[in-house]
Amino acid sequence: MGEFADKLAAQSPAFQRAYLGSLAPSLVKSANLEKYYKTLTDFDFITAKINHPEFGVQPLIEDYDLIDHREMSNNSEYNFKKGTSLELIQGALRLSAHILVADKRQLASQLHGRLLNQKMPEEIQTLLAQIKQVKTFPWLCPLTTSLTPPGGRLLRTLNGHSDSVLGVAVTPNGQQVISASSDKTLKVWNLATGEVIATFTGEYPISCCAVAPDGMTIVAGDTSGRVHFLRLQGMREE
Template identity: 90%
Template sequence: MGEFADKLAAQSPAFQRAYLGNLAPSLVKSRNFEKYYQTLTDFDFITAKINHPEFGVQPLIEDYDLIDHTKMSNHSEYNFKKGTSLELIQGALRLSAHILVADKRQLASQLHGRLLNQKMPEEIQALLAQIKQRTTTPWLCALTPSLTPPGGRLLRTLNGHSYSVNAVAVTPNGQQVISASDDKTLKVWNLATGEVIATFTGESFIYCCAVTPDGMTIVAGEESGRVDFLRLQGMREK
């Protein structure tokens, strides 16, 4: 993948873990925003963090949230154009997350396909050039914009049911999503990360679901006519 990957691979596992986990936060803490921008638009860093067994796509997505772009406009160190580029890259990663969790080898194809647009900022154009130069394994390189780009209505796809989804409900605090499916399961999702918090298996197809106004209980209706009441509070990620 290049000099960056070779140097990182030569380090101990402990160093690699500390470097990939702490680099972005330390740059923000020291207000080295220029280096922060460079790091999060570097395809080698993106690839290394996604492929590290203790990180992956979600921790990388969270690196882009270390700066609240809406509150940085008054800081002289802040570069609005580069901040916009970071938001676009983060959006592309979030749209691709459900695919990258299953197959990290699709990183190049996903980013290139979602960011390939002549109107993209120069930092994005540089990233696209990096992808072409540094991807050494076979990948699908789109010639025209072919995947849903960031910045639109679609933010993230939740992938986990094996059959049709019949109903969806959102908790009052907006942090979890409940989905009912013909695969006889009801899933609770973390909306911020896209991860499954809990899965409940019913006796038959689950046709509907709702959350009580206090956010404490899920109500689900099954094909068999059974109504299930599930305690939402205290569920742990599985």
């Protein structure tokens, strides 16, 4: 790893936690956008935040949302090309989130496989070169763009059911997704974070689901022929 990782490793756990949690927000608050760009395109920082037990991939993804690229376009300190690089890296992390939650050691392979493209901006080319220097453990280094790249139709994959998904519904506010599965569960997902926020477990496979216009009533049917009416607030939280 590089200088960033070496310096961070020499600090106390409390300092590491505070530093990783506050670095990106403090840079935006102080309008130090150049260092903000550099930090969020630094593989050492990305690795450190993902691997820290109190953070992980979702808090890192949220670091890229600290500035609104459309609102910042008229700011003299804003660099459009670097802003595009941040959006592409964030997109790659979001596409890889369900894999990284299960195995953080796949970070290098996931980013390299999704960002390896001759048309990528200079900042990403530098990031890819940094990734190729990883020698702390064996990893698969794709030679071509072998994974779904950011910027396409696929935004994120949700992983949590143990059997086929038979029905999906979205709440009216667009913030939650409901999924019905053969594994006898109905899950409520936070669409922004990809986390399961509540689960209903039935006796039979749940074959379909829908959300009422009030956004709080869920209707689900199972393979026994029964229909379940559930209040979103009354479901068991994960």
